[in-house]
Amino acid sequence: MKRYFGLIIITLALLTACDKVEPPYVVSDTGGGNGEEVIQKVLLEDYTGHDCVNCPTAAEEAHNLHNIYGDQLIIMAVHAGWFARPIPEEPSLSEYYGCETGEAWYNYFQAFANPIGMVNRVQTSPGNHLVEWGEWGSEIAALVENTPEAKMSIENNFNTETKKLETKVTTQFLATQNDPFSLMVCITQDSIIGGQKNNDPNVGETPLIEEYVFMHVLRASMNGDWGESLTDAIEVGTDYEKTYSIIFPDEWIPEHCHVIAFVYNEADNTILQVEDSHVTD
Numbered sequence: 001m002k003r004y005f006g007l008i009i010i011t012l013a014l015l016t017a018c019d020k021v022e023p024p025y026v027v028s029d030t031g032g033g034n035g036e037e038v039i040q041k042v043l044l045e046d047y048t049g050h051d052c053v054n055c056p057t058a059a060e061e062a063h064n065l066h067n068i069y070g071d072q073l074i075i076m077a078v079h080a081g082w083f084a085r086p087i088p089e090e091p092s093l094s095e096y097y098g099c100e101t102g103e104a105w106y107n108y109f110q111a112f113a114n115p116i117g118m119v120n121r122v123q124t125s126p127g128n129h130l131v132e133w134g135e136w137g138s139e140i141a142a143l144v145e146n147t148p149e150a151k152m153s154i155e156n157n158f159n160t161e162t163k164k165l166e167t168k169v170t171t172q173f174l175a176t177q178n179d180p181f182s183l184m185v186c187i188t189q190d191s192i193i194g195g196q197k198n199n200d201p202n203v204g205e206t207p208l209i210e211e212y213v214f215m216h217v218l219r220a221s222m223n224g225d226w227g228e229s230l231t232d233a234i235e236v237g238t239d240y241e242k243t244y245s246i247i248f249p250d251e252w253i254p255e256h257c258h259v260i261a262f263v264y265n266e267a268d269n270t271i272l273q274v275e276d277s278h279v280t281d
Contacts, residue, residue, distance in 0.1 A: 038174065040148040042140050043262055043274040044075050045118045046133075046216070047111040049083025050093050053199040053207065058115030058133035059215070060203055065137055072144055074276045076188055076260060077216040080106035083114045092195025092210050101186070101221040119143065120271040121264060129269060149175040154259050154277035163248040165279055167222060169261045170241050177234040179267040184227035185244055187219040187279075190256045219257070222246050229266065254279045 046062050048055040062075050079097040087093040105111070109118065109129055118129045119139040131139050150173045157166045169185055196212035198204055204212065221227070222244040230240045248254060262274035 038148045038151045039072060040144060040146045041071075041274045041276075042069070042073050042120050042143050043118075043260070043271055044073060044136060044140065045105075045121075046075060046077045047080060047106060047114055047116050047118075048077050049079055049081065049085070049114055050095075050097070050194060050196045050212075051085065051087065052083040052114040053197045055083070055115045056196055056198045056203040056209065056212070057200045058117070060200075061133055061136060062117075063215075065140060068137075069140065069144060071276070073140060074260060074274050075216040076186070076218050077214065078102040078105060078111075078218045079214075081112060081114070090195065092208065093197070095194050097192065097194070097214060097217050099218060099220050101225045102218045104225040120274070121269045123268060123270070148273060149173065149177070150263055150273040152261060152263070152273050152275040154261055154275050156259055156277055156279050158254055158279050160254070163254075164245060165248060165254075165259075166243065166245045167259050167261075168241060168243045169259075169275075170239050171230065171263050171273075172239050173234050173236050176236055177265075177272075179265050180229055180232050181234060181263050181272065182227040182229045182266050183223070183240075183242055183261065183263050185222040185242070185259065185261045187222065187246065187252070188258045188260055189217050189219050189252055190215045190258075191253070192217055192256075216258075219252060220246065222259075227264075230263070 044062055046058060048059065066073050066075060080102040084098045086096045111130060115133045116130050117133060117136055119131055119136060120143055121129050123129055124131055150171060153170045155168045167185060169183060171183060192214040193211050194214060196209045198206050198209050228242060257279040259277045259279060262271045264271045
């Protein structure tokens with residue numbers, strides 16, 4: 001379960017609680033905007049799958065890191081590739097939790113050795129963005145104290161009758177940028193129950209956890225596999241607003257879903273800033 005840390009998040013919750021009375025739900029997260037200090041947030045992408053026996057241990061590490069950094073760390077679990085394939089002969093492993101966008105990323109970044117991840121898609125060596133799960137903590141620690149060069153806000157409007165989500169993402173650059181940047185907007189879902197292979201008794205049953213709780217699962221992109229280019233010439237202080245919509249399928253539970261948006265450098269894929277917002281209150 002997601003825990004909330006920091007005065008910024010508490011203040012936002014108090015300010016908005018009285019306004020959210022009935023659907024359609026309108027949820028907004030500003031990432032330190034509205035006069036508050038802007039903070040650098042970090043995206044941890046955990047490439048995983050239910051056939052990966054070491055992946056529950058990595059997911060537990062991601063959970064522990066979130067306990068340390070709170071909402072400054074945003075997690076996305078990308079189920080893709082061989083370890084995420086449905087296994088029909090094993091009923092608890094017959095589901096597929098991946099999506100086209102996750103598969104595209106998995107292949108592009110060659111995230112084949114699950115569990116493995118990326119931290120703000122920073123290159124750890126020329127041409128390589130991947131980080132072993134045991135090194136996630138040190139990579140995150142090296143980034144969280146950076147001076148933010150962008151701030152983002154997300155406003156969600158979810159209609160419970162039509163199951164349509166409309167999301168407006170606003171990005172403002174705080175420092176001059178010489179490269180073009182793209183905006184990526186995704187949906188993740190928490191609390192999906194299914195089977196997960198496991199070899200770590202400290203995490204759960206071995207060799208299979210029958211009712212594993214999958215968190216932060218990437219469900220879909222709202223704007224393509226690689227997002228949308230914002231502009232070729234970034235202007236500091238300008239609000240770049242983009243609006244997208246998506247219809248939720250029945251298996252997506254809106255109360256468990258989040259919108260994750262990030263801006264990244266098109267030249268090297270490095271993420272400049274990332275933001276997260278609940279779909280509903």
